[in-house]
Amino acid sequence: MTLLQQKKYEPLTESSAIALAVRLRIFPTTSVLTCKEIGDGNLNLVFRVIDNQTSKSIIIKQALPYAKVVGESWPLTLKRATIEAEALKFFKTLAPDYVPTVFYSDQEFAITVMEDLSHLTIARTGLIQGQRYPLLAEHLGEYLANTLFYTSDFGLDQQKKKELVAKFINPELCKITEDLVFTDPFFNSPTNEFETELENDVKGLWSDQQLRLQTALLKKSFLTEAEVLLHGDLHTGSVFASETETKVIDPEFAYFGPAGFDLGQVIANLLFQAIAFEEKRDIILNDIETFWRVFVEHFSTLWNTQNVEPYSITEGYLSIIIDKYLKDAIGFAGCELIRRTIGLAHVADLDGIEDLNNRIHAKRSALKIGRHFILSRNDYKSITDLLRNLEF
Numbered sequence: 001m002t003l004l005q006q007k008k009y010e011p012l013t014e015s016s017a018i019a020l021a022v023r024l025r026i027f028p029t030t031s032v033l034t035c036k037e038i039g040d041g042n043l044n045l046v047f048r049v050i051d052n053q054t055s056k057s058i059i060i061k062q063a064l065p066y067a068k069v070v071g072e073s074w075p076l077t078l079k080r081a082t083i084e085a086e087a088l089k090f091f092k093t094l095a096p097d098y099v100p101t102v103f104y105s106d107q108e109f110a111i112t113v114m115e116d117l118s119h120l121t122i123a124r125t126g127l128i129q130g131q132r133y134p135l136l137a138e139h140l141g142e143y144l145a146n147t148l149f150y151t152s153d154f155g156l157d158q159q160k161k162k163e164l165v166a167k168f169i170n171p172e173l174c175k176i177t178e179d180l181v182f183t184d185p186f187f188n189s190p191t192n193e194f195e196t197e198l199e200n201d202v203k204g205l206w207s208d209q210q211l212r213l214q215t216a217l218l219k220k221s222f223l224t225e226a227e228v229l230l231h232g233d234l235h236t237g238s239v240f241a242s243e244t245e246t247k248v249i250d251p252e253f254a255y256f257g258p259a260g261f262d263l264g265q266v267i268a269n270l271l272f273q274a275i276a277f278e279e280k281r282d283i284i285l286n287d288i289e290t291f292w293r294v295f296v297e298h299f300s301t302l303w304n305t306q307n308v309e310p311y312s313i314t315e316g317y318l319s320i321i322i323d324k325y326l327k328d329a330i331g332f333a334g335c336e337l338i339r340r341t342i343g344l345a346h347v348a349d350l351d352g353i354e355d356l357n358n359r360i361h362a363k364r365s366a367l368k369i370g371r372h373f374i375l376s377r378n379d380y381k382s383i384t385d386l387l388r389n390l391e392f
């Protein structure tokens with residue numbers, strides 16, 4: 001039974017979003033509700049419905065049948081809303097402090113109704129404005145230790161995991177990542193976008209055969225390694241934060257893939273801050289170190305206390321797994337650094353640098369570090385090693 005008046009999918013408006021909130025009985029019947037569409041992401045509509053008397057509010061998110069960032073010429077499955085709602089509900093059971101509550105979801109209308117996090121700020125926006133989130137790195141380390149461990153063959157019944165792999169099959173959204181993260185930026189593709197000043201740098205990347213080979217291997221890992229249930233798009237725009245709280249949102253790209261992918265996206269998106277803002281470089285590099293240390297500590301504790309795999313007590317197994325995650329994370333971070341600089345979907349950390357020379361310098365650093373990460377990922381034994389050798 002549906003709570004919507006219309007029979008089949010159509011995009012909500014501010015007034016139909018209010019009507020849905022009323023029928024869901026989330027607010028008292030006497031409430032006077034107002035609604036605003038506040039979505040600023042690439043793909044979805046986001047409505048905030050607020051009770052004017054109590055200021056209590058909810059978020060109603062609806063997937064559009066196309067990518068908002070490009071327009072109707074890029075059709076996109078509505079199934080992603082179901083993936084997102086199911087992933088949020090599942091991740092909430094694994095890392096309750098770091099995931100918003102879902103109140104209601106509707107597959108046919110591609111709608112998820114959830115906790116409003118407007119008292120927090122999108123981490124990327126806050127960081128760009130100079131806000132400091134002292135617990136963000138630690139929280140993300142703990143969030144990923146829980147979600148990656150409990151969805152792996154080490155933390156989850158191995159038969160149940162196979163069922164979940166089928167449930168979270170997400171080919172359309174994976175294809176976006178396969179194209180936009182792993183392929184297009186490394187070829188002369190019409191989806192790419194970059195300043196003419198970067199043309200020679202970009203041509204250098206396109207003709208680099210070693211880079212192509214190593215990126216092909218990372219893409220193969222993304223295509224084939226069903227290690228854990230990933231968030232799949234864990235950049236700082238998918239995180240709400242304050243000085244004390246962190247919530248991870250938007251897991252519509254969730255699927256079973258290599259653990260290093262989420263880890264690498266966090267590393268890369270924090271690094272954009274270090275690249276763009278020289279004055280806080282040391283703080284951000286410290287944050288990345290903290291993120292990795294907390295992830296390894298928590299993951300290791302879970303490994304040693306909650307493991308379902310009999311081989312897990314074998315001497316050396318855990319350190320081989322952590323080492324693999326690190327090397328994969330460095331490689332995936334490299335792809336993210338490059339694709340956010342010259343691909344279709346950029347980041348405001350770099351694009352927001354007003355002075356052209358400074359912007360080009362920052363973007364060259366991102367490309368150089370990205371290339372180095374992809375090519376040298378297997379040389380690194382620790383995160384400290386990696387961060388100490390960075391050249392901006």
Ligand code: SR1
Nearest residue numbers: 042067069176180233345
């Ligand atoms: C068409 S979607 C472009 C990008 O936005 C999403 O947040 C993902 O990062 C995707 O690659």
Ligand code: MG
Nearest residue numbers: 041233238250
């Ligand atoms: Mg998103």
